[in-house]
Amino acid sequence: NAGVTQTPKFQVLKTGQSMTLQCAQDMNHEYMSWYRQDPGMGLRLIHYSVGAGITDQGEVPNGYNVSRSTTEDFPLRLLSAAPSQTSVYFCASSSRLVFNEQFFGPGTRLTVL
Amino acid sequence: KNEVEQSPQNLTAQEGEFITINCSYSVGISALHWLQQHPGGGIVSLFMLSSGKKKHGRLIATINIQEKHSSLHITASHPRDSAVYICAVLAGGTSYGKLTFGQGTILTVHP
Numbered sequence: 001n002a003g004v005t006q007t008p009k010f011q012v013l014k015t016g017q018s019m020t021l022q023c024a025q026d027m028n029h030e031y032m033s034w035y036r037q038d039p040g041m042g043l044r045l046i047h048y049s050v051g052a053g054i055t056d057q058g059e060v061p062n063g064y065n066v067s068r069s070t071t072e073d074f075p076l077r078l079l080s081a082a083p084s085q086t087s088v089y090f091c092a093s094s095s096r097l098v099f100n101e102q103f104f105g106p107g108t109r110l111t112v113l
Numbered sequence: 114k115n116e117v118e119q120s121p122q123n124l125t126a127q128e129g130e131f132i133t134i135n136c137s138y139s140v141g142i143s144a145l146h147w148l149q150q151h152p153g154g155g156i157v158s159l160f161m162l163s164s165g166k167k168k169h170g171r172l173i174a175t176i177n178i179q180e181k182h183s184s185l186h187i188t189a190s191h192p193r194d195s196a197v198y199i200c201a202v203l204a205g206g207t208s209y210g211k212l213t214f215g216q217g218t219i220l221t222v223h224p
Binding site: 035 | 117155157161212217
């Protein structure tokens with residue numbers, strides 16, 4: 001199993017540009033989440049999904065969209081990038097069957113100029 | 114005040130020392146996670162606790178639900194243990210992996 005994969009690993013955007021961070025898992029997990037990690041702030045939940053077709057907002061959802069058309073994929077879209085979105089982004093997945101053990105992707109480091 | 118507080122924020126040790134990292138939380142929880150993040154690397158789950166104590170190799174995690182406190186211990190520390198250790202809680206009644214994280218403890222172990 002590849003586990004949780006994320007692409008790209010690094011990205012530089014200009015203010016106002018849009019892009020999609022990709023996340024995929026091959027463990028047939030129902031639950032998937034997007035977090036951002038900023039210095040001194042810890043990890044914060046952006047959006048999450050409890051299954052295909054079901055998404056909801058987390059703690060810091062503004063400026064981001066998600067969709068979950070399949071169990072495997074959970075892309076995160078930045079609609080109009082802002083410097084405040086400079087961060088490291090982690091995707092995570094977990095199964096209902098194994099009491100919420102979280103599996104994290106390797107992260108995407110995003111810089112918005 | 115953050116819902117999840119870790120101490121210390123930074124910890125430096127000599128190889129072989131016994132290390133303790135603490136985590137206190139202010140909400141009722143159904144589970145607590147300890148995670149490890151190496152510099153420039155991803156995040157790995159070390160333990161998931163809902164009560165008592167768990168041991169894996171040189172790592173031991175304990176939790177006291179009544180006191181809302183958990184500790185992560187590393188015995189015979191080694192430079193490869195140098196990493197950020199993160200405590201995260203799953204709020205009570207939450208049915209999926211929606212975690213609240215502490216800010217992390219930066220551990221440096223010198224040879």
